[in-house]
Amino acid sequence: MNVNKKLSSFEMFSMTLILIGMKLSDTTPSLFAQKSQNALWYIPFLAFLIVLPSFFVIMYLLEKVQAKHLVNLFELLLGKLLGKGLAFFIFLLSFLMISLDSRNYVEQIKTLYFERSSSLIIFVLFCVVCVFGAIRGIEVIGYTSKVLIPFLTASLVLVIFLVYEHMIWERIYPIFGSGLQFVLKESLFKGSIFADFILLTMAYSSFKKPSDFKIGGLIALFIAVLEITFLFLIYATVFDYNSIEKVSFPFHEITQYVQLGDFFTNIETFFMVFWLLATFLRFILLLYLQTWLFGAIFNIDEFELLVLPLGFLSMVIGLIPDNSVVTELVYRNQLLDLLTPVLIVLPFLLLAIYTLRRKQVT
Amino acid sequence: MAKFCWLVIGLMPILFGCEDMVELEKQSYVVAVGIDKTDQDGTYQFTYQIANPEAGSSLAANNADQAPSEIISIVGTDLMTTSSTANAFVTKQMVMDQTRVLIISEELARTDQFLRVIQSVARSNQIRRGVKLVISKENASQFMNNNDPALEQRPHKYYQYMLSRARETGLIPDADIHRFFQITEGDADLFLGIYATTIEDPKDVSGPEDTIVAGEIPKHGGNSTQFMGAAVFKEGIMIDVLTAEETRIANILDKTMKMDELLASYPDPVAPEYNVAVKYIQKNEPKIEINYDRVANHAAIQVIIPFEAEIIAIPSLINYSQVDSYKERLKKSIESYAEHVTRQFIKKTQEFYRAEPFYWSLYIRKFFKDIPDFEEADWNKQIYPNADITVYYQMKRMHFGKMLDDTHLNEVRD
Amino acid sequence: MRKKKAQTQQKQTLSSDFVNNLDQLKNCFSYGVNNDFSIRLLQAKYNNKELALCYYASLVNSDKIEQSLISPLLEQEGASIFAIITAESVKKITLLEEVIENITSGKVVLLMQDEKVAFSIDVSNFQHRAVSQSEIESVVRGPKEAFTESIHVNISLIRKQVRNSQLITEVLKVGERSQQDIQLVYNKQIVNQELLDDIRQRINKIKVDNVPNLESLEQYIEERPYSIFPTIFYTERPDNASTYIDRGHVVLLMESSASCLILPVTFWTFFHNPEDRYARVAFGNFSRLIRYIALFFTLMISAIYVALANFHSEMIPPDLLLAITAARERVPFPLILEVIIMEVAFELIREAGIRIPSPLGPTIGIVGALILGQAAVEANIISPIIVIVSALSGLTSFAISDPSFNFTVRISRFIFIIAAGVFGMFSLMSALILWLMYVVSLKSFGVPYLAPLSPTFKSNRDVYFRRALKKERWRPAYLLPKDLQNMNKNK
Structure with missing residues (x-):
């Protein structure tokens, strides 16, 4: 029987929420706090406003050009060679980003829960899971996200509920943190924390209707930004401006700090369960999209076979930086700063080419 | 899938025996940690109170003989390395995940050494931000050894009940490591630590009964340990002791203290x-x-x-x-x-x-x-x-x- | 070689030579050696011709032969044989192959002198159990009858609940040597044509000598024989069958199987219980909630215990932690081994409990659970906490009523326990997510396993919890039924 197995808007919503929303639990907040101190909480919001037009432009173009996915869009607008070249550039940047990102997560798992194990073993297990998950294809990833998203949300709500009593709202003052100019500069350059969304356009053709992609993606983006903003606000108000700089994983610090009554005092492992599930899903999705991007560039139809080598490669790259947190903050910071201008300028460039070409044709 | 299942199952024995796997009975659970000053800066005396799982367990045949906890003191530079040195005479690995209180002697708290040692404590993953900070009038090791509650045999229960009840009555401030760092790093306010002692020095009270600090309660019977009043920290160094009444006022005036x-x-x-x-x-x-x-x-x-x-x-x-x-x-x-x-x-x-x-x-x-x-x-x-x-x-x-x-x-x- | 012979035999028609026909049959059925095979020769009164009645004595109702065949043929006058025989069903057959098949399926074949055709009269009387109470899937509220080993009884049990002229019972043959009938039961106005074609195709593809019953049929037509998840629902309840037929599923029935197969199915089919629908909304959902808890416990509690105790001891509250530690101090085995020993012991008791002769059954439970557990604890072989944990995980598994799904859960439990022993929660969650993704990727006859939860389809949203019956207006869209809306037109 041929049941329509394409994805719908809810799956898009879940995938985007997991992909973007997970930023609240990694080192991103402490990255922001380095420069802006307690003003870190509204940076994601400002950064989002800066990159939002780019997302609109990309979605508009995909619909107008009737492209199958991102690489296809580049090819249609820029010609085959240039398009593929650009796509390859994006692939390299995002692949590097994801490799570093996965290292970041592995380090979190290691430092917080498995202090004595070597990160290599954790990384291997992590990659095995990602590879086996990614092989199942985009539909399964989407469906699984949809199954899990209520539980993930519930656990987040529980964290917020438990930490609420420790929040001291006055700590958001002074409102501009370390100074308005630093905050604005940081917002301008960190738009790339949402860059993963661009990768999702690879899955554009696996949705029932293009509007599913658009509606699900946009709603999820807004909710993710609100979620991130709110959680960052919690970090700023639970830790003060001086402590927030020193905490590398504020989400985990918070789950360690909260307690459920007097009996359950150490409940971070409970939240870690949901965090891990979301982390796995996020990297499974990222790995799959990466492989798809790669496959599309080199016209490989059965790109699922490449999941294993690419997963392995990303692990190797992730293992290169020798020290975890500090180097990671440096590398990732630079990469994010580098990626943002690309993210902001490129869509408008494409739009310009599109309008020019249309005029030529008509 | 079948192949995959077998692959995973096949991989498992290889990964078995991972380093983080510890049997429960191979760990000792430290309930309270005390830190004292030594003659030398940078070296401290750490006291660990280790809970005895056998005490109060229905399985132990000679239940009555079991001491509820063991208290050991050892000199070292920081909490974690000292705990591994202690393994020279403690049979098991000491874990501090269940630690409820950190007891600092007043002598140490009044020096600038205090901030150094507590920094290293906070860095460790095992000590949580919710651990309560208690300042003892005497040496921490003396405090822990003198503390002999008759009713609460298990030490973690004693600290939990004692601190939460004293907290409810406003006799002591709410003082955990999290708050200590926030206030100390914020460098704008004074931090109040819990003040306690086991040395009884009853004071003749005229007027309201709470213008006293720990140790001064005129009482008979009961545990000699008293939690009362607060130690005032300015920029990470203890400068004074507040009486119970002053502590209450501080609790009332501070909206972040739940009273x-x-x-x-x-x-x-x-x-x-x-x-x-x-x-x-x-x-x-x-x-x-x-x-x-x-x-x-x-x-x-x-x-x-x-x-x-x-x-x-x-x-x-x-x-x-x-x-x-x-x-x-x-x-x-x-x-x-x-x-x-x-x-x-x-x-x-x-x-x-x-x-x-x-x-x-x-x-x-x-x-x-x-x-x-x-x-x-x-x-x-x-x-x-x-x-x-x-x-x-x-x-x-x-x-x-x-x-x-x-x-x-x-x-x-x- | 044999096959070839059979094929030549198939084409053979009956000749007009009565004795020759009879000899061929005698040869075929080894008449004389095969004690069961009977031939009754007689002379019909209406045309004075020689007749032979061939049948298996064990399969037919001899009273009926006597009343509706022999006595009319000996006594009645009439124009044709149809006017004389009083049995309900008389069929003309021409091929020798058909003759053989009819005899083996319990019919009487009437051969007549100078006739090229034979007549098959249905007087079959297969022995079967009477309709009895459903034992595996028992309910407190709702019909209690179960299928029995007779296909006619089973169909009548279904038809009793689905009074619809569009309810089709279609026959498919399976088996090369021993041909068996498979009855496809479905509602023609609802069921998806592609689905039917797919099922027919899969059944026709089976090329084996004999498919004795539904239980083996299930294994021939399912997609992934090695998977730990069942993709076809095996039930002994006629009310289940009729409910699913109304939704647009197909039911398979076979002679000598006291149950039916329902397909395609989803995860929810196995988890839901017919009683959820018979009980009122709140009651049904409450029992579902309890079953979710049971599912969680039986799958996870041992694994979580291993993960927490071996890797995340900080999460266990101090009193409990000290209690477990004290208990474990005298135990010789590592904790994971202890858990596996107890879980295996529980499975052993369970397996033995099924195989053991029924008078001993209850005893073994008590011996196993109490005495063994108690003795093991006293001998310091295992700690009492483990007994509690594994008893909990074992007992809660009984709340998963479907036997196939029960196996899934029990096997998965072991996977999770081992996974938890590797890297605590980290590896447990790795296993869980891969397990979950595997479940999501499964399909039963093209229907995603977790539909309509994910992917979403129009349906009654009877997923985690069900809604009021009055609000159920849709057939599940994942079955692509011909008629989506009509289950309930009230607003």
Whole structure:
């Protein structure tokens, strides 16, 4: 029987929420706090406003050009060679980003829960899971996200509920943190924390209707930004401006700090369960999209076979930086700063080419 | 899938025996950690109280003989390495995930060494941010060894109940490592640690019973350990001890301290030789309004504290519940007494500490646009010591409990 | 070689030579050696011709032969044989192959002198159990009858609940040597044509000598024989069958199987219980909630215990932690081994409990659970906490009523326990997510396993919890039914 197995808007919503929303639990907040101190909480919001037009432009173009996915869009607008070249550039940047990102997560798992194990073993297990998950294809990833998203949300709500009593709202003052100019500069350059969304356009053709992609993606983006903003606000108000700089994983610090009554005092492992599930899903999705991007560039139809080598490669790259947190903050910071201008300028460039070409044709 | 399943199952034995796998019985659970000063800077004496799982377990045949815990002291540079040195005579690996309290001797807390050692403690993954900070008058090791509760055999239960109850009654502040770092790193307020001792030095109390600190309670029987009062930390160094009454005032004035109700006695306005026992109930947070003059860098602080009171005992047997004028007098008297004590305490902080333990720096923050601006104004050193502070207590309601009236002494003696 | 012979035999028609036909049959059925095979020769009164009645004596109702065949043929006058025989069903057959098949399926074949055709008269009387109470899937509220080993009884049990002229019972043959009938039961106005074609195709593809019953049929037509998840619902309840037929599923029935197969199905089919629908909304959902808890416990509690105790001891509250530690101090085995020992012991007791002769059954439970557990604890072989944990995980598994799904859960439990022993929660969650993704990727006859939860389809949203019956207006869209809306037209 041929049941329509394409994805719908809810799956898009879940995938985007997991992909973007997970930023609240990694080192991103402490990255922001380095420069802006307690003003870190509204940076994601400002950064989002800066990159939002780019997302609109990309979605508009995909619909107008009737492209199958991102690489296809580049090819249609820029010609085959240039398009593929650009796509390859994006692939390299995002692949590097994801490799570093996965290292970041592995380090979190290691430092917080498995202090004595070597990160290599954790990384291997992590990659095995990602590879086996990614092989199942985009539909399964989407469906699984949809199954899990209520539980993930519930656990987040529980964290917020438990930490609420420790929040001291006055700590958001002074409102501009370390100074308005630093905050604005940081917002301008960190738009790339949402860059993963661009990768999702690879899955554009696996949705029932293009509007599913658009509606699900946009709603999820807004909710993710609100979620991130709110959680960052919690970090700023639970830790003060001086402590927030020193905490590398504020989400985990918070789950360690909260307690459920007097009996359950150490409940971070409970939240870690949901965090891990979301982390796995996020990297499974990222790995799959990466492989798809790669496959599309080199016209490989059965790109699922490449999941294993690419997963392995990303692990190797992730293992290169020798020290975890500090180097990671440096590398990732630079990469994010580098990626943002690309993210902001490129869509408008494409739009310009599109309008020019249309005029030529008509 | 089948192949995959077999692959995973096949992989498992290889990964088995991963280094983080520890059997429960191969760990010792440290319930409390004490830190003392030694003659040498950078070296400290660490005391670990290890819970004995056999005590209180129904499985142990000779249950009564089992000591509930073992206390060991060892000299070292930091908490974690010292705990591994301790394995020379402790059979198992010591874990500090279940640690509830960190006991610091007053001697150590009064030096600049304290901040160093507690930094290294906080860095460790096992010590949580929720661990309570207790300052003992004597050496921490002495404190832990003297502490011998008769009822709560298991030490973690003892600390849990003891601290939470003392906290509820407002005798001690809420002091965990998380708060310590926030306030110390924020460098704008004073941190209050829990003050405790096992050395009894009863003080003759005249007047309200809580102008004393730990150790001074005139009592007989019970555990010699007393938790009462607060240790005042300025910039990470202990500078003074607050009495129980002052601690209560600090708890009332600080909105981040959760305090619902406390029992206290106030002078009886009609019969001054007696006290009136009052349950002080705080339903709303104190209102703290700051008028800040940017040019002069001067602040005027108005504190309004709404509260409710339930009269528990009237030893003078004056009929407060029925006679309105008495009632009004009692109300005024409680308010003015509270205001008087509070003002005195605030004055002490302004003049003597030149900083406040109420976390009031929160309220001044909104007058500054960014952190450099705020830090330059220097709440701690410039604004607070010179601020004009007015305190008003407002009793919103007075309850008289379940008895309408007391027995009339005259009638009884008739 | 044999196959070839059979094929030549198939084409053979009956000749007009009565004796020759009879000889061929005698040869075929080894007449004389095969004691069961009977031939009754007689002369019909209406045309004075020789007749032979061939049948298996064990399969037919002899009274009926006597009343509706022999006595009319000997006594009645009439124009044709159809006017004389009083049996309900008389069929003309021409091929020898058909003759053989009819005899083996319990019919009487009537051969007549000078006739090229034979007549098959249905007087079959297969022995079967009477309709009895459903034992595996028992309910407190709702019909209690179960299928029995007779296909006719089973169909009548279904038809009793689905009074619809569009309810089709279609026959498919399976088996090369022993041909068996498979009855496809479905509602023609609802069921998806592609689905039917797919099922027919899969059944026709089976090329084996004999498919004795539904239980083996299930294994021939399912997609992934090695998977730990069942993709076809095996039930002994006629009310289940009729409910699913109404939704647009197809039911398979076979002679000598006291149950039916329902397909395609989803995860929810196995988890839901017919009683959820018979009980009122709140009651049904409450029992579902309890079953979710049971599912969680039986799958996870041992694994979580291993993960927490071996890797995340900080999460266990101190009193409990000290209690477990004290208990474990005398135990010789590592904790994971202890858990596996107890879990295996529980499975052993369970397996033995099924195989053991029924009078001994209850005893073994008590012996196993109490005495063994108690003795093991006293001998310090295992700690009492483990007994509690594994008893909990074992007992809660009984709340998963479907036997196939029960196996899934029990096998998965072991996977999770081992996974938890590797890297605590980290590896447990790795296993869980891969397990979950595997479940999501499964399909039963093209229907995603977790539909309609994910992917979403129009349906009654009877997923985690069900809604009021009045609000159920849709057939599940994942079955692509011909008629989506009609289950309930009230607003």
